[in-house]
């Protein structure tokens with residue numbers, strides 16, 4: 344298990360729709376907070392179904408909330424969006440992304456964590472796979488243990504597409520806030536493992552058990568994903 348630095352909160356909702364609404368408010372509220380604090384809001388978005396679950400940020404009736412609290416305050420010019428350079432090889436794309444991250448630190452867009460010394464994002468929005476992978480850090484791949492680099496890559500991801508780049512845990516766990524957005528019954532067993540209520544299936548703690556945020560890690564679960572948690576959990 345991660346040496347938990349910040350708080351850990353588990354939120355359970357009746358449906359994925361309710362998760363989506365809560366996630367929109369959570370994101371808009373954090374945007375309000377960080378914009379007030381420092382005039383910027385830095386967010387990392389993982390792939391997968393999370394992107395669809397973010398829909399309420401831009402759908403009515405949440406749209407007004409999201410507009411007032413998020414989109415109007417951080418109209419995101421395309422120059423502020425850092426997509427992966429998929430014209431490069433995985434190795435090249437990882438090096439390119441790492442170089443861009445270092446430039447954001449040099450230009451003071453991203454601070455360094457006073458705890459870890461790694462670049463510190465305000466918010467990371469992450470999903471989790473049934474094997475307990477987070478971002479593209481997979482249980483069976485050594486790069487999950489990378490402790491120096493900011494961005495690494497694999498060419499044989501167990502989840503397609505095979506070539507991927509990913510933030511490493513030193514960067515992920517330096518974030519102020521992390522939302523683990525997990526919905527669906529097929530993830531219920533791994534949620535139980537991730538929250539420390541059940542031993543990992545093969546005795547090796549999967550990446551999801553290593554996630555921690557410097558301020559708060561918040562799990563957004565629907566009823567199905569939370570179905571294995573003890574009722575008091």
Ligand SMILES: O=C(O)[C@H](O)[C@@H](O)[C@H](O)[C@H](O)COP(=O)(O)O
Pocket residue numbers: 389390391392393469470471472476477478479502
């Ligand atoms: O696939 C990606 O882009 C993400 O890096 C990966 O970590 C994803 O968040 C999980 O695999 C959950 O994906 P689903 O929510 O689509 O199952």
